Amino acid sequence: MTTALNTDMYEFTMLRSAVADGTADKAATFEVFARSLRNGNRYGVLAGTGRLLDAIEDYRLDTDTLDWLLDTGIIDPATREWIGDDWTFTGRITGYREGELYFPNSPVLTVSGRFGEAVLLETLILSVLNHDSAVATKAARIRAAAGTRTVIEMGSRRTHEDAAVAAARATAIAGFDATSNLAAARAYGIKAVGTAAHAWTLAHRTEAATFDAQIAALGVDTTLLIDTYDIETGTREAIAAARRAGRTGPGAIRIDSGDLALESKRCRRILDEAGATTTRIVVSGDLDEHTIATLTDAPIDGYGIGTKVVSGLTAPGFVYKLVEIADTNGMRPVSKEAEGKRTVGGRKRAWRETTAHGHAAIEHVATPMGNATPQCVGGELRNLIVELWDGSRTDRSTVADARTVNAAAIAELRDDALAVHPGTPTVLTIVTEPR
Template identity: 50%
Template structure:
């Protein structure tokens, strides 16, 4: 996004730092964890989205003159805290799930270790990015499953805030969509872009035929013509008469899509346009896509539903302190104990147990002490889920930029193959696999 990201945060993050600097606890080493207590919308799995974006935003988390001036003028913190923020750099570590990975209730998606002051201020930014992008990625993955081998294009920019639209296009692409209508997403993240014409193009011309001829002249015969501005049957006939039987495609944006698509397919075939593809784009979500599985549809364009998480616009993740040093330098596991908002303290290592390549559980090993967890040898039949994302304050560039998006997309495609069959269902239910906690002895 360019510029400082330091004020993309909540006021209480900085007032806590201010108070902690006063009472001497600001420099205690702490471990924070970002996770979801449950899956959004009672879905079978979640998809981690936004990690690469977050790493880039952490790079820019600096308090410059403008940010410090605002905090001073608004009297958010005192002079000593302003001095601390002026030199702020995150120097700690972040480990977590790779972007595109599946997650389940309790999965330690991110583990952030550093001093209290440098780690707590990342809370709002981390949640803002991952809650939005993971909600979109999860919805997109469900749509991708429903679509099967048929291509999906994201075209929901006009249904989201401008920056959110770019982030949504990125998350959808990682989770299985093949293209976006958003040019900024194409420029920033290397996502293929698509799009030809809207109804305004047809309405601009004196006749539908004039509009089709002009579009073909500009874009070639392989273009897709929007045939439902007026009468669909007439539009299809005009499209093939103008373009010939080699027309690339027609798009339907209204009507009862299963019925209309079947009628259009019959008409195209009767006209000899057996290779002309049918794309549908009318208020689709995963359920509508699934309902079209038996219809002669070749591709889908999805707008509002995917960029808003298909009814679940946030993943509901939280950012909690799970361990800290005490006044003597020893480590203490800590956790919120609320009945419905409790969490599990201690450093965690996460694994996906597999049986013949199919996921069977989310295995989370918890340390009551704070030793480094060396659990790989103890769980040889499980896939480790966490990787270093930030080391000594330096984000791993491999997960950022357009190359990071491609890597996340490929990773998601691989790990989705591990889902058990029940994980592919669209109905509300329990997670596809259980989350299993196990303790590691403190003296390991």
């Protein structure tokens, strides 16, 4: 399935105008960045890069697609001819590694090529990076709030069925321990988990029959959902069922309703009194970093995170802006001056400066005409931009790689950057403008 029509129409009408006046063949550079962080976030997590490279590999303007574009009058014969057959993106893409953090004006992706080919990728690039980074950023905040407790992504039912797969992938990059989503587990090698819903209990006459049947099928290490009728009774029934299977308690119980702080304490006491001290308690129900922060003292072993990590998110506001284009005198930096939407022209380089204590402090972004590599005293300067595509795909980093990148970048943050309440970017961006 080609991704070529996962786009705004204006990319093709711009190409049409550009073919007509010769702009299509000019060398051009586009940059992806966000003007600010949203919702008082102190950092953003870049995610989607690997999925984007997959999508660009799947971007095919086959005869069928081109015929449709011609028949509808979106492109004209000259544009059809310019595109040719077997179109693939032959330009160059560089960018931050997937999982890396970003701050206002971080040049997270740079696309160079002929204007006509680079413009076609705009919508696809922004869709993937905006969606996946929104999820990964939220997930990183939740991961930090949960500390060492297990965090499981289970939001599939609250978002589009394919967005769900990308969301599970993004939460894995941000350090979640597992997902409920099987397509993501299969495609990206993420650990999948799941046992039963309330329907399973309702399908039986009693919780005893429910739990006996589940333990018989899935083993006594399974997680029993104990809140269909009454949480205390459910917990006692779970213990009784485990005992009938020869153990003091099941692997875990899950509470999906009620006051989770109170209920988890009550369940823990019942479990401990019955000797089921190793039975884990997993809770779920509209959780995010804010609710998790209120549960740090509760005897909880794992969180199931659904709605709040896949929906209701503010997109990071990544934009794709032309920053330079070929002119008679070589590459000309360009910038926009619309109110509140000013941009800085020119292809950028970027480094993150850490202090002598190893804390991320400054994001240096430089245009070619700006200063050379910035100097820093005592700390270190880390280049942020790597090659991803050069004529064809050159980067094949995995989800596991991105997870490692993310963990390392998060580890560089000062502790206060991980607070859950709204704040300001924890790293200061310094853009060196042309002199």
